[in-house]
Amino acid sequence: MNEIAAIKDAIHPNEILFVVDSMTGQDAVNTAKEFNDRLNFDGVILTKLDGDTRGGAALSIRSVVNKPIKFVSTGEKLDAIDQFHPSRMADRILGMGDIVSLVERAQEQYNEEEARRLQKKMAKNQFDFNDFLSQISQIKKMGNLKDLASMIPGVGKAIKDIDLDDNSFKSIEAIIYSMTPKERANPEMLNGSRRTRIAKGSGTNIQEVNNLLKRFEEMKKMMKTMMKQKR
Structure with missing residues (x-):
């Protein structure tokens, strides 16, 4: 303390x-x-808000030292540092989520040209695993998955004890990267023998491969329905 x-x-x-x-x-x-007694600092940066804590320390520190919370961090990288918003922190402490911050993060990663390209492919029901990988990459850039989910009202408490992080995508990415470029662009050609090869190449099992393909097809159907409703 004396050195500082x-x-x-x-x-x-x-x-x-x-x-x-x-x-x-x-x-x-x-x-x-x-x-603060020794340095009389100007403000506080609150870290590790991506854990189980909801940020109650922010209220206590603000009350005791009477200094503003200027920034909060939800991860280890610089892009995980955000400006502190008291109203959003209050919602988070009360378990009401932080939908505004979630939307802001999504907007930061939004690429209008890419969105138009995907919309055209979705309209033609041509969404493939290359597009799926691109979407996973965009989601990962938004930050820690558990932190993102906790911003959705009512979800934070439900996932408190669930192990949810970026590793959740690893098996999915491994399966997709074990496909050939032609298979990623044409998922309908993935027959039994191809699925077995992909399972071995990705270090997963045939059931995981089948589950991913099933969810992918369900997602494509949902996208097709949504595009029809827009017309």
Whole structure:
């Protein structure tokens, strides 16, 4: 603590932000108070909001040190840092989700040209596994899956004890990448022997391959129905 205070006195920083792990609970509050007493920092960055915690530490720290929460983090990378919005955090603490942040993340990854291309393929019922891989990539760029799901009202509490992360996509991607380019573009050609080969190549089993193909076909039917309703 003395070393940090000495650094502050030596370099006179324009702004000091205190980074705190939101999962440490009361310890985070105590640490924030001690640091603020010595450094008089300007604001707080709250991390690890992608875990089971809903962010109650934000209220406690704000009350004790009377300093604003400026940013929150839901992952390990820079793109996981978001500006803090009190109303959204309140909804999250109450288990009401954060649909606004979810929409904002989706908009950040939205590609209008790609969307038009997919719409044309969907209209012709030509959506294939290459397109499916592209959509998985877009979803992964939006952030941690459990954090995304927790932003949907009513879902956060339901998935609290479920192990849901980016690894959920690994077996799906392994199956698709074990297909030949021709098979990915023409899923209807995947007969029994091809499915067996794909299962072996992806380190999965035939049941997992069949389940993926079944869900894929169901998704295509749903897309086709939606496109008809738009006309």
